[in-house]
Amino acid sequence: MSSNKKIIATIDGNEAAAYVAYRVNEVCAIYPITPSSTMAELADEWASKGIKNIWGTVPDVMEMQSEAGAAGTVHGALQTGSLTTTFTASQGLMLMLPNMYKIAGELTPAVFHVAARSLAAQGLSIFGDHQDVMAARTTGFAMLGSASVQEAHDFALIAQVATLKSRIPIVHFFDGFRTSHEVNKLEMLSDEQIKSMIPDELVIAHRNRGLNPEHPFIRGTAQNPDVYFQGRETVNKFYNAMPSIVEEVMNDFAKMTGRKYELFEYSGAPDAEAITIIMGSGSETVEETVKALNKSGRKTGVIVVRLYRPFSLDHLLKVLPASVKSIAVLDRTKESGAAGEPMYQDVLATLVEALQQGKLKKLPNIVGGRYGLSSKEFTPAMVKGVYDELEKKHPKNGFTVGINDDVTFTSLEYDPAYKLDETEWRQGLFFGLGADGTVGANKNTIKIIGENTDLYAQGYFVYDSKKSGARTVSHLRFGPNPIRAPYLISKADFIACHQFNFTEKVEMLEFASDGATFLLNSPYSKDEVWDKLTGQVQKSIIDKKLKLYVIDATTVARDTGMSGRINTIMQTCYFALSGVLPREDAIKQIKKAIEKTYFKKGQKVIDQNFKAVDATLANLYEVDYPKKVSAADNDLQTVSDKAPDFVKEVTAVMMAGHGDDLPVSKMTVDGTYPSGTTQWEKRNVSDLVPIWEPNICIQCGNCAYVCPHSVIRAKFYHKDHLKKAPADFKSAPINARGFPETQYSLQVYLEDCTGCNLCVEVCPATDPANRSLKAINMAEKEPVLKAEQKNIEFFENIPWNDRSKIDFSTVHGAQFLEPLFEFSGACAGCGETPYLKLLSQLFGDRLLVANATGCSSIYGGNLPTTPWAVNKEGRGPAWSNSLFEDNAEFGLGMRITADKQVGVAKQYLLELKDVLGESFVNEIINAKQIHESELAEQQKRVQLLKEKLKTMTSPAAIHLLSVADQLVRRSVWLVGGDGWAYDIGYGGLDHALASGRNVKILVLDTEVYSNTGGQSSKSTPTAATAKFAAGGKSGGKKDLAMQAISYGNVYVARVAFGANPQQTLLAMREAEAYDGPALILAYSHCIAHGYDLKNGLDQQHNAVASGHWPLLRYNPTLRMKNQNPFVLDSPRPTIGLKEYAYNELRYKVLTITNPEAADTLMKHAQELVNLKWKTYEELATKKASDFVPIA
C-alpha cells in the first residue's frame, strides 16, 4: 500500500467520478443532461479556476449543442490524439451511439462516464436504471459498472488505465441519482496515485495514433462486401485480451490503495445454493442482505458484475460456487419482447457454453428478473423475496420485484417489514422546502461529520417534481463502518420538520422508530404547540413515545441576523439532539465548520453565526406533552369527490406519495393520461394570496394576463346571477357603456396561487385615497379561504363568456377567454407560462402542442398532475412530448397529419356529397376559418356532419367520421425553450420553418438551459454568466429572428409580455392566422436570471427599453401586399444595457468574480445592442421590395 496520507472526502458520485476523469483527460466535450450534468459542470468550473490535470495542463472543456455534437467532438479530439472524455446519461447516450460504434471500431481509447438513467418510453424519467447503458452494449465499448460513490471514483481511474492499455473504449457507469447524487464518505486518490497508474508511453502511443499531416493516413473509409466483414473481425483479439487487462489494472490498483476489485466478485456462503447476479448500486443491498440471510442459516451468495462488456466466461466461472443450484440474474432494465433481459441472457449463454465445453458440470436453474426501474426502491426485503423465490422448485422467470404486477403476474411476493440490523446507524429524516435550505444544510452536516470524525456518513435527497413549493426529504445516515445501504430510510431515530404546516399535509411520523426524536420548527411555544398538532400527529407521538422538541427557528434566525434563514438553526438543533456526536463535541464541530466556511468573510460574520448557534441552543425546548390525544384528525382526503374515478384511484394516490403502491393494472398501457388534472391538486403553496378590490379595479385584465398559474380569472354576466351568489362573492358593474345589467367578477383561485406577486406588480389602479392600496393586493389566505372556496364554486358555475362575442384583440378582452393551461407546477412568477396560458386561451379548443423536453415539458407533463385542461365542451389542447432534440420534426409530423387528414376528409365529403347535401359539403369544404365566429360556425357544421355520419354505414361514411374532426382548422404549435430551439433542436426547427408548412413555433426564451440548472445556450447573451460560460459569455447571442426572416415566407415575432402585452397578443394572433410557418421568440424571465421574479415584468420592460430585446414582427402577408413586412414595435433604447443587466445575478456575478472581464464584456455587449438596433431600424424603414419576395 502507498504510504500516502489518506484524503477523506464526503462528496457525491458525480463529483467522485468527475474528479478523476478531469485529471486524466485533456479535452471534455459535453452537453448537460440529468443526472450527469454535475460532472460536466464541475469539469467546467475546475477548468475556469485553472485547476490542472495530472500532466499540468488545464483540460479544454467544450459545451456542445447536443450529445450527438459532443460525441462527434470527442471522436475528432480522440482521432487527433487528445485524451478525451464526456459525461452523459439516458437520451444523451442514445444520441452518442453512432459515434460510439466509430470510436470502438477504430480501437480508440476513451472513457465515457455515464450516470445511468431510464429511457423515455411510455413516459420520460430522469431517474436511474440501466436502460441507457444496456442500449449501448452493442457499440463495442467495454462496460464497467460502479456500485458506490467510492467505486465511481476508483473505477474512473481503472477505466482510464484499462482503455489506454487495451485500446477499447469504455462506458464507465453508475446508477443515476442513487450513486450520482448520493453523498458518501470516501478515500480520494491523490494526483500522484493517479499519475502512477498511467504510463506515459500509453498516452504517447495514443497521440501517435492521431491524424497528422506530417505522416498522413486515412481512417474512416467506406468498405465493400469484400472486406468489411473481415475488418470487423480484426478487433477480436483486443476484446479477448480486455478482461485480463482490466483484471491486471484492478490488481495494480489494489496494490496501490488496498481497495480490491474483481471483474466478477463473489460474496456469500462458499457452499451457496442460491445466488443472484447483479451490477450497480443494488449489489450493495444484495451483499448486505446475503450476510444477514446466511447468519440465519441460509446458503446464499451474490456475484457482483463489474466488467459487463466484454463478458468473460472464464472470470464468471472462476467465482461461481460449484454448489449453486439456482441463480437469479437481476437486470435493472427492460427489454420488451426479448427472451430475457440482457444480463440474464449473457449469464444463460455463458453457462450453457461452459456446460457444453465441460467447464461446468451441471447447469443450475437460471432465472432472470427486473428491479429498480426509474430509481424504484430496491430494499433488503425485496432481495430476500428474490432468494425466497429461488428456494422454490420452479422459481419464476422474467419476474419483477418491487412492484405489484397484477396483470401478467410477474412480481414476486415479499415481506416489506423485513429489515437488516440497522442498530449501528443513526438515521435522520428531514422534511423541508426546496427554498428553505434544508438540503444544503444537511449536505453541510454530512461534510462536517464525515470529514472531521471517524464516523461514516451517507446522504440522499428526494425532491418532488414541482418547481414551486417543492418539498424535499433528506435521508442521512451515520455509523462507525462504511454505509452500504443504497435505499431510503424507512425507520429514523430523528425526524425533523422544517415547515410547521407539513404536520397537516405530510405523513412524516410513519417513518419514526419508537422513541425517536421529533424536532419541529414551530411558531408556537413549547406550551402551545401540542394543541396545534393534528390528532394523527399527536397519536403517533404518544404511541411511539417520541421525544418532541420545538424551536421557533424563523424568529431565532431573524433575531440573530441570519436573514430569516432557518437552515443553520435547524442544523444546530440536529447536532445538539441527534446524538450522532456527544452534544458538546457536536457544537464544537459546527462552530469549527462555521469558522472554516466564513474565514474569508471576517470575524464579524463568524461571530454572527456563533451567536445564532448559541441562540438556537437557548431556544430549543423539549415538550412535555400530555399522553392523551386532544385534537381531531385532519382531513387527509387528497382530491374532491367531484374528481373523475381515474383521478381518485390513481392520480390521488400519486399525489399522496403512495404511487409505489399502485399496481400495474392501474397504469394506462401506452402512457396516455387524462388532461387537466392539476385542478384536483390544491397545493396551497402560498400563505399570501391576491385579494381583489372591485371598487378600485378598472377591469383592465392585466392581472389575469400575467398570472403564471392561471389563478386569476374574469367573467362578465347578467346581474341576475348574483341572486344566488354567496354573501362574500365580489362583483362590480362592468365598465363598458351600454351594459347596465352586466356585472364583472375577478376570481382568484387561492389554493392554486404560488404567491408570486406579479398580479400586484402589474396592477395599474390604486385607491386615490390610499395610494398603497391597489385593485389587487397580497394578503393572508387563511382568513378568507373558506369563503373563497364557496366563491370559486359559484364562479365556476357562471358560464364562460361566448368566445365569438369577445374582442380577442385586446388584453382587456383576453381575460374573458377560458385558460386551458392551469395551475402548473412551474416556479412562482414563471415567465414562460403566461405565454402558454394565452396560447390555450386563444386557440385551446383546436390546439395541438408538440413540446420539447425541458421546463415546459416538466411543468406541462410531469405526473402526478398535468395542467393542459379541457373546456366544458370537452375540447382542449392535445399535448405530447417526444424528445428534446426532435420537437420541431415531431410537431411538423402533427401538421402533416392534420393536412393529410383534411385532404382525406374532403375526398370522402365529395364522395358523399349526394347523401350529405352538396351545399352542406361545399360549406364545410370552403369554410373560412380565420375569425372566432367562423370557427364556431365550422365547429357546428362538423358536429352536424358527425351526427349524420353516425347514422350511416357505408365505408366512406365510417372513414369520414374518423377524420371529420380535422375539418375544424387545427392549430399546431411547437413549443420549447431556447436550449431546444437554438441548440439541440435547431436543425429540425430550421427545417420546419423552411418546409413552408403551417406550423407555429413558440420559443420560451429564457436565454439559458433553465431545467437543468442554467447552462449556457446560444441564446445566452453576451456578458451574462451561465454554466459553461462562468467567465461571462463573450460570443454574441444568435439572432434566430433574423435567420428565420431570411426565408421570407416565415412569420416572425419577438415579444415580451411584460413589456408590451398588447404586442404579444397581436403577434400570437397574426402568427396563427398566417397560413405558413411562424416563429415567436418570447422573452421569458426565469429564476436562472437571479432576481426576485416579482420584478419579472419590470425586467422585461428593461430588456426592451435597453434594446436587448427589441420587439418586432415580420409579417409575410404585408410583403404580399407590397408593404414593408418588418415592423419594429419598440422605441429606441432609452436606458443603457447595464441598467437592465445588473439587476440580475447572471450578469452581476461577473462583476463580483471578475470585474475587469465584466467591464469589457458589458462594453462589447452594449456595442452589439447598438449595432442590432441600427440594423433593425434600417430594416423597418425599407421598402417592401427590399425583402425576399414570396412565391
Next chain:
Amino acid sequence: MKLHSTYMGLKLNSPILVSACTLSEQTDNIVKMEDNGAGAVVLFSLFEEQIRKEEARFKGVMSETTYAFPEALDYFPDLDDFNVGTDEYLENIRKAKERVNIPIIGSLNGITTEGWIDYSKLMEQAGADGIEVNIFFIPGDIAMSSSEVEHRYLNIIETIKQSVKIPVAVKLNPYFSAMGNMSLRMKNAGADALVLFNRFYQPDFDINELVIKTDLHYSEPNEIRLPLLWIALLYGKVKLSLAATTGVQSAIEVIKYILAGADVVMTASSLYKNGIPYLKTMNKELQDWMYMMGFESIDSFKGSMSQQHISDPTAYERANYIKILEGVK
C-alpha cells in the same frame, strides 16, 4: 504658476478634485481624470445598506434556487468566497492605485457602527489614501434631540479614526444649530477635513401620478452660496482642511471657493455635462485667472475673502442679510 495644494495632509498637484460619482466606477476614467489634471479622486460611494441589501438579495436568490429541484441543484456559482459589493469596491481602489499617482480617496456611506469600522479598514488595506465619510442622515425621528444627532456624527468620526491611520474627511450637511461649533467638535473628534456640503435627497411630488419623484438634478452654480458662506466663516478658525463641493460648473466656482478658504474644490456635475477632459479646461482657466490676478500659488489667495480676511467681517453675518433684504425692497 503652481496649482499645488494640500488636503488633509495629502500633497496635490491641483486643488480641483473629482467628487464621489459614478464616473470613478471605471478605472479607465480615473486614469483620464489624472491625465486631465485632477488633484485627487474621491471614489464613488460605498453604500453599506446597498451592500447589505445586495448581499441579502443574492443570498435570497441563491437559497431559493439551490437544491430545490432534482434536475437543477443550483444555478449560480458559490459566492461565499466573495464579499458582494465590497470586493468589487476594494478592487476598484487597488486597480486605481496601480494605475495612477494621484491620491485615491474612498467614500463611505455607512449605517451601522460595524459597517463604518469594517469598510474603513478594508479601504485602508486596499490602499486608499484617505476616506471621505459621507454621513447621510435625516433625523426624521422627531423624538431625537439635536444633541443626539450631533453625538451620532461625533461617534462615527471617533470610531473610524480609532480604526484607521489614513486621514478622514467628513462630508456633512449644513443643518446644525451651531455649524461652527459642530465643526470644531468634529475636528476634536479626529476629523482631518470637512467637505461642505452633502446634497440631500429632497423629494418632489408628481401631482398627476400622485407619486414621489426621486430624480436628482446636477448642481447649479447658484447652489454654491451656502457652502461658500460656511467655508468663508470656518477658514482659519478650525484647524482642518476644507473641501468645497456643490455647484462647481467652471473655474469661476473653483476660484470663489478657494477665495473663501477651501483647500480643494470638488466637482462631478461639470464632468457629467462636459466630459472628463473638462478638468483640463478648469485647471487652465484657474491658471489663467491666477496669472491675470498675479497670484503665484493657490496658497497666495486661499481664504483671502474669508471672514477673517475681508475688511468687513459682518458681511458674512446678520448685517449682510439685512443689507440684502433692504436691497430687495
